[in-house]
Amino acid sequence: MSQFRKDIFTGRWVIVAETEAVRPGDFRFKKFTRGTTFCPFCETHEASTPPEIFAVRPGGSPANGPGWKVRVVPNSHLRLKIEGDLGRRPEGFHDVMNGIGADEVIIETPRHDRSLHELEVNEVEDVIRTWIARIIDLERDKRIRCVLIFKNHGEEAGAHTITHSISQLMALPVTPRVIKAKLMAARDYYALKERCLYCDVLHQELAERKRVVAENDDFVSLAPFASRSPFEIGVFPKFHSSAFSWISSVQVKNLAQVLRDVLQKLDKILGGPPYNLALQDRPFLRPREGYWKTIEEDFHWHLEVLPQVIELTGFERASWFFYNPVPPELAARCLSG
Amino acid sequence: MSQFRKDIFTGRWVIVAETEAVRPGDFRFKKFTRGTTFCPFCETHEASTPPEIFAVRPGGSPANGPGWKVRVVPNSHLRLKIEGDLGRRPEGFHDVMNGIGADEVIIETPRHDRSLHELEVNEVEDVIRTWIARIIDLERDKRIRCVLIFKNHGEEAGAHTITHSISQLMALPVTPRVIKAKLMAARDYYALKERCLYCDVLHQELAERKRVVAENDDFVSLAPFASRSPFEIGVFPKFHSSAFSWISSVQVKNLAQVLRDVLQKLDKILGGPPYNLALQDRPFLRPREGYWKTIEEDFHWHLEVLPQVIELTGFERASWFFYNPVPPELAARCLSG
Numbered sequence: 001m002s003q004f005r006k007d008i009f010t011g012r013w014v015i016v017a018e019t020e021a022v023r024p025g026d027f028r029f030k031k032f033t034r035g036t037t038f039c040p041f042c043e044t045h046e047a048s049t050p051p052e053i054f055a056v057r058p059g060g061s062p063a064n065g066p067g068w069k070v071r072v073v074p075n076s077h078l079r080l081k082i083e084g085d086l087g088r089r090p091e092g093f094h095d096v097m098n099g100i101g102a103d104e105v106i107i108e109t110p111r112h113d114r115s116l117h118e119l120e121v122n123e124v125e126d127v128i129r130t131w132i133a134r135i136i137d138l139e140r141d142k143r144i145r146c147v148l149i150f151k152n153h154g155e156e157a158g159a160h161t162i163t164h165s166i167s168q169l170m171a172l173p174v175t176p177r178v179i180k181a182k183l184m185a186a187r188d189y190y191a192l193k194e195r196c197l198y199c200d201v202l203h204q205e206l207a208e209r210k211r212v213v214a215e216n217d218d219f220v221s222l223a224p225f226a227s228r229s230p231f232e233i234g235v236f237p238k239f240h241s242s243a244f245s246w247i248s249s250v251q252v253k254n255l256a257q258v259l260r261d262v263l264q265k266l267d268k269i270l271g272g273p274p275y276n277l278a279l280q281d282r283p284f285l286r287p288r289e290g291y292w293k294t295i296e297e298d299f300h301w302h303l304e305v306l307p308q309v310i311e312l313t314g315f316e317r318a319s320w321f322f323y324n325p326v327p328p329e330l331a332a333r334c335l336s337g
Numbered sequence: 338m339s340q341f342r343k344d345i346f347t348g349r350w351v352i353v354a355e356t357e358a359v360r361p362g363d364f365r366f367k368k369f370t371r372g373t374t375f376c377p378f379c380e381t382h383e384a385s386t387p388p389e390i391f392a393v394r395p396g397g398s399p400a401n402g403p404g405w406k407v408r409v410v411p412n413s414h415l416r417l418k419i420e421g422d423l424g425r426r427p428e429g430f431h432d433v434m435n436g437i438g439a440d441e442v443i444i445e446t447p448r449h450d451r452s453l454h455e456l457e458v459n460e461v462e463d464v465i466r467t468w469i470a471r472i473i474d475l476e477r478d479k480r481i482r483c484v485l486i487f488k489n490h491g492e493e494a495g496a497h498t499i500t501h502s503i504s505q506l507m508a509l510p511v512t513p514r515v516i517k518a519k520l521m522a523a524r525d526y527y528a529l530k531e532r533c534l535y536c537d538v539l540h541q542e543l544a545e546r547k548r549v550v551a552e553n554d555d556f557v558s559l560a561p562f563a564s565r566s567p568f569e570i571g572v573f574p575k576f577h578s579s580a581f582s583w584i585s586s587v588q589v590k591n592l593a594q595v596l597r598d599v600l601q602k603l604d605k606i607l608g609g610p611p612y613n614l615a616l617q618d619r620p621f622l623r624p625r626e627g628y629w630k631t632i633e634e635d636f637h638w639h640l641e642v643l644p645q646v647i648e649l650t651g652f653e654r655a656s657w658f659f660y661n662p663v664p665p666e667l668a669a670r671c672l673s674g
Contacts, residue, residue: 002416002436004511013511015416015436079339079352079660092541094562099339099352148658150651158650168652174341174350176656177518204429225431278655306654313495314487315505317643318615319513320657321485323416 007226008201010181014226014322022326024269024334027230027309031272032154034113034163040076041164043110049073053104054133056126068110069123070130075103075168086143086173100143102171106130107164115153115165116277117263124256127167131279132252134169135245139284144171146179146283154274157308167277175283182280186298196240198300206238211332214261218254221262223328223335229310230326231270231335233262235303242299244281259303265335266307274308344563345526345538347518351563354662361606361671364567364646368609369491371450371500377413378501380447386410390441391470393463405447406460407467412440412505423480423510437480439508443467444501452490452502453614454600461593464504468616469589471506472582476621481508483516483620491611494645504614512620519617523635533577535637543575548669551598555591558599560665560672566647567663568607568672570599572640579636581618596640602672603644611645 003016040048046064054072061067080101087098108116108127116124135147151167152159175183189197205211205222213221213233221235235258241247247255266273282299316322340353377385383401391409398404417438424435445453445464453461472484488504489496512520526534542548542559550558550570558572572595578584584592603610619636653659 001418001421004434004436004509006432008430008432010514012514013509017416018436079354081338084338091562092545093345093538095343095345097341099341099355148652148656150655152651156648158648158652160648170652172341172350172658176658177347177349178655178657181514201430208429225428276651276654278651280655304655306651311493311495311497312649314489314613314615314643315485315495315507317613318487318515318617318641319485320515321509321513 005226007224008197009185010178011185012226012228012320012322014228014324016226016327017323017325019325019327020330022230022330024231025271027270027273029273029309030155032115032163032274035161039112039164041105041107041162041166042112043068046071049105050076054130054137056130066110069126070109071107072130072134072169073105073107075105079103080170080172082141097173100173102138102144102147102169104134104169106134106149106167106169108167109165112164115267116151116167117260117267119165119260121253121256121260124260125252128252128256128259131167131169132245132247135281138171139245141171142286143173144284145173145286146175147171147281148176149279149281151277153277154272154308157274157276159274179280179283183282183295183299186300187294190294190298196298196300198236198302199240202236202238210329213265213332213335214258216254216257218251219258221258223332225328227324227326227328227331228322229306229308229324231266231273231307231309231331232324232328233266233305233335235259235262235305237301240300242282242296242301244279244301262305262335266305269334270307270309276304276306276308278304278306280304342563344561345534346522347515348522349563349565349657349659351565351659351661353563353664354660356662356664357667359567359663359667361568362608364607364610366610366646367491367493369452369500369611372498376449376501378442378444378499378503379449380405383408386442387413391467391474393467403447406463407446408444409467409471409506410442410444412442416440417507417509419478434510437510439475439481439484439506441471441506443471443486443504443506445504446502449501452604453488453504454597454604456502456597458590458593458597461597462589465589465593465596468504468506469582469584472618475508476582478508479623480510481621482510482623483512484508484618485513486616486618488614490614491609491645494611494613496611516617516620520619520632520636523637524631527631527635533635533637535573535639536577539573539575547666550602550669550672551595553591553594555588556595558595560669562665564661564663564665564668565659566643566645566661568603568610568644568646568668569661569665570603570642570672572596572599572642574638577637579619579633579638581616581638599642599672603642606671607644607646613641613643613645615641615643617641
């Protein structure tokens with residue numbers, strides 16, 4: 001019989017099928033293929049993007065030319081602008097604000113022929129350090145409450161025709177509901193136990209080892225108990241920390257290793273699936289957010305990796321309730337075997 | 338400049354582009370095309386489905402044979418079973434229940450060559466009356482808390498290879514988070530104003546007429562202020578009611594008219610888009626749900642129609658925060674013009 005499983009981090013319910021028979025090859029999706037037309041993100045094409053905001057340039061090469069490892073530029077189809085006032089106001093019953101925020105593209109490699117999982121560990125470290133540098137810079141802007149970093153790999157994950165390896169950053173003046181739900185669940189748990197919800201769940205998962213995919217000294221990758229979709233993977237620090245940007249350089253290396261390992265496994269076992277990657281970080285500490293005082297103790301940042309191998313239907317869209325045909329225990333066995 | 342808009346019904350934020358330049362023809366999607374292989378849902382193929390649960394048979398024809406207008410059968414790939422105990426229990430830190438509930442297919446017409454918007458008004462009425470009959474029947478089952486009715490039209494809306502016009506029903510022992518969020522927002526508003534949030538918003542929308550698509554005596558269709566996606570439409574009763582199943586036969590006719598009109602307009606203006614339709618109804622009144630006492634005054638049922646003309650990306654999936662490139666005022670003008 002199938003099971004209803006509750007995601008303890010969000011309160012979301014998922015229906016998980018009961019089966020041992022699913023194989024990774026059962027899923028139909030458009031396998032990732034690399035585009036061959038002109039790409040604005042390649043090295044030597046720097047003039048095709050807006051001027052860079054940040055870059056990793058080990059040789060000290062000048063901005064907006066070649067010689068970089070990672071490069072951050074504004075999105076050329078800007079959804080938000082960084083200049084101006086929030087203008088938070090009513091419109092009759094409704095609430096409106098100006099579209100203020102950051103909308104950036106992180107070009108993860110100068111090479112067109114490599115995806116994130118095909119980079120060397122030290123190159124993935126450069127990407128992670130770039131994410132951190134952008135968060136630290138944006139935290140100084142008092143209008144910004146929350147930075148989202150995410151990645152769309154493959155057409156069905158929303159990458160459209162972009163096949164160069166990029167991630168994206170959006171800095172928002174509000175905290176998204178999903179993050180708020182996670183903060184509130186973590187706060188309520190801490191109030192009850194005086195321990196971090198995530199630390200406690202990881203303690204159990206690492207003891208049971210039914211859903212663990214891989215680990216090293218600092219990080220663990222696992223298939224969450226109430227996975228929304230087949231082969232969903234969470235990457236969690238084993239140490240307690242509410243803020244992604246606080247990680248040390250040793251931890252950056254260990255994170256690069258675990259993340260690359262997860263993405264390589266998914267690529268190999270599922271055969272080049274489209275996927276989304278997202279950082280779930282705490283919002284910046286600003287007054288007037290009811291939960292901010294205890295956020296450092298309550299919350300525990302993490303990464304979510306969601307292979308997009310089944311279509312969302314009206315059921316998920318109407319309810320934000322999911323049906324997952326692959327039990328996470330089976331997914332973990334496929335990926336760790 | 339783009340705008341952040343808050344959806345007053347859920348607390349969800351949306352980024353809405355500022356543009357007058359979008360045309361309905363700008364969106365690329367797989368246009369709906371009807372399959373021609375053997376279809377288990379056609380009249381005379383009744384033996385290809387599990388035995389029927391309910392049918393509209395005006396001539397009194399026997400079950401599981403021809404002569405029906407609308408027919409309800411269990412989903413042949415059952416995600417939930419109706420027999421058994423909930424078995425609500427912990428699994429270490431996690432919460433689990435048996436996969437108990439209903440998983441039904443509502444075959445909206447015996448004809449393979451008609452979609453819902455191509456039916457006559459009286460045929461759409463039969464579909465609506467069938468939804469109501471199923472809800473009333475399932476409300477008697479004390480294990481069930483919430484019935485979701487939804488429709489996937491077209492492959493990109495999750496219909497896979499099914500092209501016969503069907504809707505689906507899932508009866509759940511828990512209330513999905515989105516419905517809970519709506520109930521709580523409506524409850525908080527009522528506590529402040531002693532008026533229904535939905536009635537008040539409709540009052541304003543019907544006075545301003547910037548987002549209204551169409552209306553009749555009992556129902557109004559409009560593009561919600563914080564529409565998640567291009568051409569999202571809500572269908573609301575103009576009278577206050579928390580429970581969909583309480584509508585009168587005159588109201589059923591008026592709902593059929595407005596719903597058919599919306600679907601016909603979307604089909605014509607966008608050119609056969611995939612879409613999802615979902616009923617947002619109150620959960621059944623059961624003890625131990627904190628909000629149940631005031632639900633009749635607080636909540637106001639409605640339908641959501643979501644054309645699937647842009648891909649969800651990692652941004653939406655990570656945050657349940659949306660970017661909508663088409664202002665709802667423009668969508669309403671395109672559809673009502």
